[in-house]
Amino acid sequence: MAEEVSSQMNSLSISETNPSSSATISLVSGDDIVFKVEPTIAKEMETVQSFIDETDGKITTIPLPNISSHDLPYVIEYCEKSIAGKITKEFEAEFVKKLNNEEVKELFLAANYLNIKKLLDFLSQVIADRIANKSVEYVRRYFGIENDFTPEEEAKLREELAWTFTGVDPDDEDEN
Amino acid sequence: LTKMASCSIAAKEAEAESTMLPNWLDLPGDITRNILERLSTVEIVTSACLVCPLWWNICKDPLMWHTINMTNVRCLFYKNHFENPTTFSLLYNNHPEDLKVCRYAVERSCGHLIDINIEYFANDDLLEYISENGSNLRTMQLLNCIDISDKGFSEGVRKFSQLEKLDISYCNLSKDSLEVVGRS
Numbered sequence: 001m002a003e004e005v006s007s008q009m010n011s012l013s014i015s016e017t018n019p020s021s022s023a024t025i026s027l028v029s030g031d032d033i034v035f036k037v038e039p040t041i042a043k044e045m046e047t048v049q050s051f052i053d054e055t056d057g058k059i060t061t062i063p064l065p066n067i068s069s070h071d072l073p074y075v076i077e078y079c080e081k082s083i084a085g086k087i088t089k090e091f092e093a094e095f096v097k098k099l100n101n102e103e104v105k106e107l108f109l110a111a112n113y114l115n116i117k118k119l120l121d122f123l124s125q126v127i128a129d130r131i132a133n134k135s136v137e138y139v140r141r142y143f144g145i146e147n148d149f150t151p152e153e154e155a156k157l158r159e160e161l162a163w164t165f166t167g168v169d170p171d172d173e174d175e176n
Numbered sequence: 177l178t179k180m181a182s183c184s185i186a187a188k189e190a191e192a193e194s195t196m197l198p199n200w201l202d203l204p205g206d207i208t209r210n211i212l213e214r215l216s217t218v219e220i221v222t223s224a225c226l227v228c229p230l231w232w233n234i235c236k237d238p239l240m241w242h243t244i245n246m247t248n249v250r251c252l253f254y255k256n257h258f259e260n261p262t263t264f265s266l267l268y269n270n271h272p273e274d275l276k277v278c279r280y281a282v283e284r285s286c287g288h289l290i291d292i293n294i295e296y297f298a299n300d301d302l303l304e305y306i307s308e309n310g311s312n313l314r315t316m317q318l319l320n321c322i323d324i325s326d327k328g329f330s331e332g333v334r335k336f337s338q339l340e341k342l343d344i345s346y347c348n349l350s351k352d353s354l355e356v357v358g359r360s
Contacts, residue, residue, distance in 0.1 A: 112207055121210070128214035136226045143200045145228050157226055163276050 025052070026061040027076075033069035034061075037076055044079040046115035067110045071103070075110055078119050087118070096126050101142065104130065201230055209234050217244050217281045218274070241285035244292045246278050247319075275302055282309050291315040300328025307335040317343040324349070330356040 025042040027035045042048045048062050111119040131139050225235035274297045289310035298321040313336050
């Protein structure tokens with residue numbers, strides 16, 4: 001296992017950091033890929049920072065089992081921009097263009113897990129935009145929410161709200 | 177290498193505890209709420225509140241309705257096509273549903289209404305209803321609401337003692353109505 005991780009690191013060379021520098025923080029994704037980041041990046045991630053603080057900075061390798069190596073680079077990219085004060089509308093528009101619905105949801109959960117307020121707020125808006133003007137069924141499918149209203153309950157609520165405008169967008173099956 | 181090995185073990189252990197990201201419904205309510213609050217009022221009423229019992233309960237909270245935003249995509253679409261607001265209002269062909277949705281939202285806010293933003297469809301009746309149920313209103317935007325009369329406007333606006341910001345762009349209101357606002 002040790003060799004596997006090490007070889008992955010070599011082949012990926014995720015960031016150019018000096019191996020002797022003890023200041024960098026290693027974030028380990030759920031699929032065991034190590035991402036070396038500057039401590040300033042870790043500060044953006046409250047969950048990571050509090051872990052570091054609790055151990056008086058002695059532990060600099062943080063396992064993030066809930067976050068995949070596919071999603072983590074996006075999170076790091078956003079945090080880097082945030083520290084540099086370069087979160088612009090243009091950056092956000094470009095950033096979100098790269099993400100399909102599944103990725104948006106995964107990143108949202110990652111941001112929640114890592115407790116990155118700015119990213120969470122941004123992704124909340126992205127998700128709101130993506131479910132805006134969609135049908136109830138579409139929203140359920142989007143979130144994978146099981147409808148646990150009983151048929152009677154739902155019929156009653158729908159009847160109660162039957163007068164409301166029903167001109168939603170046609171459901172969009174394309175997940176991108 | 178030793179360090180890497182130990183980290184890998186730590187990761188595996190943590191992974192054993194929880195390999196899956198949480199289900200949406202297991203997330204804290206305020207996380208979901210943060211998304212729902214960004215939807216327009218029409219979207220909350222017609223879609224979000226019916227998704228599941230949990231979302232219904234989130235949407236039942238009067239504080240979810242302290243901001244009522246009745247502008248929406250349809251308006252933006254038309255607005256891009258018709259620069260002249262009067263022509264637009266006629267073409268927009270006021271949806272009676274919008275009036276009902278807005279009333280419903282005001283009712284839901286249980287007096288916690290702080291900010292309301294309406295384009296095009298408001299009329300005297302609606303304004304009266306808002307004034308009777310939204311005594312804490314601070315901000316009101318009535319854009320292009322040509323159906324509001326001077327009389328309706330003057331009577332309604334008097335009751336908003338907390339009002340700090342009012343936008344009545346493109347409404348058909350006279351100088352006298354503005355004086356009423358000035359006095360109250």
